[in-house]
Amino acid sequence: MNRHKLTKTLLPALAVLALAACQTNSPVVGDGSVSYGDAKAVEAVTTDLGSTDIQTTAETMTRSLLQHPVIQTAIRRRELLVASPVQNKTSEYFDTSLITDTILAQLQKNGMRYVVEGANMQNQVDELRRQNQSGLYKKSTTAKIGGMHGAKFRLDGSVSSITKKNNSMKDVYYKINLRLIEIETGIVEWSDEKEIRKSAKR
Amino acid sequence: MKKSFLAATFLGLCVLALPLQAQVTGDGSIASKVESLGEMANLKVSDLRVVARRDGLLRVQVTITNESSANEQLYYRFRWLDNDGLVVWEEEPWKPEVVYGLQSKILTGIAPTFQATDFRLEVQSPNNSVTSNPPPGSIIRQ
Numbered sequence: 547m548n549r550h551k552l553t554k555t556l557l558p559a560l561a562v563l564a565l566a567a568c569q570t571n572s573p574v575v576g577d578g579s580v581s582y583g584d585a586k587a588v589e590a591v592t593t594d595l596g597s598t599d600i601q602t603t604a605e606t607m608t609r610s611l612l613q614h615p616v617i618q619t620a621i622r623r624r625e626l627l628v629a630s631p632v633q634n635k636t637s638e639y640f641d642t643s644l645i646t647d648t649i650l651a652q653l654q655k656n657g658m659r660y661v662v663e664g665a666n667m668q669n670q671v672d673e674l675r676r677q678n679q680s681g682l683y684k685k686s687t688t689a690k691i692g693g694m695h696g697a698k699f700r701l702d703g704s705v706s707s708i709t710k711k712n713n714s715m716k717d718v719y720y721k722i723n724l725r726l727i728e729i730e731t732g733i734v735e736w737s738d739e740k741e742i743r744k745s746a747k748r
Numbered sequence: 749m750k751k752s753f754l755a756a757t758f759l760g761l762c763v764l765a766l767p768l769q770a771q772v773t774g775d776g777s778i779a780s781k782v783e784s785l786g787e788m789a790n791l792k793v794s795d796l797r798v799v800a801r802r803d804g805l806l807r808v809q810v811t812i813t814n815e816s817s818a819n820e821q822l823y824y825r826f827r828w829l830d831n832d833g834l835v836v837w838e839e840e841p842w843k844p845e846v847v848y849g850l851q852s853k854i855l856t857g858i859a860p861t862f863q864a865t866d867f868r869l870e871v872q873s874p875n876n877s878v879t880s881n882p883p884p885g886s887i888i889r890q
Binding site for chain 1: 803805823825839840841842843844858860861862
């Protein structure tokens with residue numbers, strides 16, 4: 547009886563020990579309370595605009611742009627694009643450049659060229675001034691002032707939302723609208739919308 | 749002479765206007781293109797069309813049919829490959845989609861790059877079942 551009990555408790559313990567001996571250490575520092583997740587997973591933590599919304603919006607818009615003849619011609623002719631700041635008309639805070647930066651990066655992988663946008667212009671101007679006015683650089687290697695290229699197209703848009711609440715649920719409807727505008731003429735050559743509905747129980 | 753030239757031009761234009769059928773590697777069946785994480789219990793891929801237009805972008809249209817009367821949640825994403833089967837684009841985000849009871853829903857995918865000539869569709873549904881105990885991380889072809 548006693549022997550039977552011993553085998554019943556000892557054997558599994560030994561098996562666990564043997565298995566533990568087989569495991570290798572992961573190259574991780576930490577007590578296990580922090581972990582890395584899938585950046586492409588569907589994020590449904592709150593009804594606020596989240597990573598999945600940003601990713602799917604940028605994806606939809608890029609694919610829509612890419613199949614438009616104006617963009618395909620612009621890629622062939624090496625015409626330039628610039629991103630204007632996308633207006634955030636919703637009540638929550640988020641950085642709209644998350645959307646436009648991804649769109650520009652994905653278009654560039656297909657050969658589209660774009661120029662520095664207004665928000666990042668200061669760094670560009672600083673560098674040009676440093677090269678030309680500091681007197682530190684060899685004349686033959688400095689980038690000349692007055693040689694920057696102007697874009698032919700401008701990407702613009704807005705994000706709006708409608709929020710509805712009652713005792714049992716909250717519903718948020720987002721609409722992201724993007725437009726491609728020819729700068730010289732002001733003609734909107736392309737526009738597209740992405741709609742997102744997020745609901746939560748209260 | 750003039751008539752035959754006109755006819756030839758017309759025929760040429762007709763051929764140009766036709767969409768080019770994409771080169772589909774493998775047996776070209778739905779099963780070879782769809783990778784399901786577990787066995788889809790109620791949602792079925794009922795139709796799949798692939799077309800590469802003259803601009804060189806691959807376009808995919810998938811019909812998902814919900815065979816149950818309850819709403820089903822679907823998560824899907826495409827993986828874009830070149831002629832050699834190499835991945836030509838980063839992982840897409842998973843996309844959530846609700847398919848109502850007995851509804852057939854059309855999902856469309858446009859290749860993110862001109863290099864893509866083939867694709868795989870990854871699908872997952874919370875109601876997916878796992879039969880015959882496959883090893884963890886394995887993919888069951890639907």
